Amino acid sequence: MTGRTKVLALGLGMIASISIGVLVFEALRTDGGHGQQKPAIQAKSTEIKMDAATPVILEKEYLRSQKNVISDFEYKQDIIGNSLEQIQAKYTAVNGFSITFKDGSLVIHQKIDDWTPEDKAKCRIKEYRGMVAIYVGPDANSDSLQRVTAINFSTLPVNIREAIEQGKYEFSNMEAINDALENLDEYF
Numbered sequence: 600m601t602g603r604t605k606v607l608a609l610g611l612g613m614i615a616s617i618s619i620g621v622l623v624f625e626a627l628r629t630d631g632g633h634g635q636q637k638p639a640i641q642a643k644s645t646e647i648k649m650d651a652a653t654p655v656i657l658e659k660e661y662l663r664s665q666k667n668v669i670s671d672f673e674y675k676q677d678i679i680g681n682s683l684e685q686i687q688a689k690y691t692a693v694n695g696f697s698i699t700f701k702d703g704s705l706v707i708h709q710k711i712d713d714w715t716p717e718d719k720a721k722c723r724i725k726e727y728r729g730m731v732a733i734y735v736g737p738d739a740n741s742d743s744l745q746r747v748t749a750i751n752f753s754t755l756p757v758n759i760r761e762a763i764e765q766g767k768y769e770f771s772n773m774e775a776i777n778d779a780l781e782n783l784d785e786y787f
Contacts, residue, residue: 647683647700651675654704664715664737672707714741722776724768724783726752731763731783733776739766750783759783 649655655672672678678686683700686707690696695710718737722745725734731750736742752760762768770776 649678649681649686649705651679656704656706658706658708660708660710661715661718662710662712664713664718666715666718668715672705678705717771720772722770722773723766724763724776724779726760726763729753731755731780733773733780735773739769748780750780755783 655675655678657670657672659668659670660666661668678689681689683698683705686705687698690698690707690709695712697708699706699708714737719735721735721737721742723734723739723742725732725739727744727747729752730747731752732747733745734742735745752763755763768779770779
């Protein structure tokens with residue numbers, strides 16, 4: 600055999616070996632020839648289901664007060680046995696909710712376009728048509744007249760009238776404002 604013939608025979612032998620290898624590989628594939636690899640380990644579904652032991656945290660974000668209030672979720676019985684997707688379907692983003700599962704706890708975040716109940720309960724003393732009056736609401740611009748007292752505003756000392764006009768007579772609830780009014784009764 601000449602040198603050229605040996606190279607040609609060697610080349611044909613390599614091509615034949617590669618072709619046979621490809622044919623054997625295709626014959627031994629286990630995915631039906633679709634080119635997809637099967638996983639070595641079958642993974643279980645990781646669907647999260649709520650049970651009685653799952654902590655459920657409710658975060659209420661009051662947009663007008665710009666405050667977050669965190670508490671337990673009082674309707675936990677309604678979601679026990681549900682998946683995260685089922686809970687998200689009940690408490691939708693359209694209604695201001697976002698639901699996440701974080702660090703083993705279900706977190707229900709709710710955006711509320713309102714004031715906190717504490718802000719709504721704030722009270723202040725103001726003047727109304729020459730009389731001392733009680734207003735209720737989150738701030739001096741968003742409050743409403745609750746009642747007018749029998750105390751004439753002009754009978755109050757100047758420093759108290761100025762403090763009332765400057766908004767310094769604001770209280771957290773009706774009980775606190777009633778205590779303050781008892782002190783002003785002497786000017787009745």
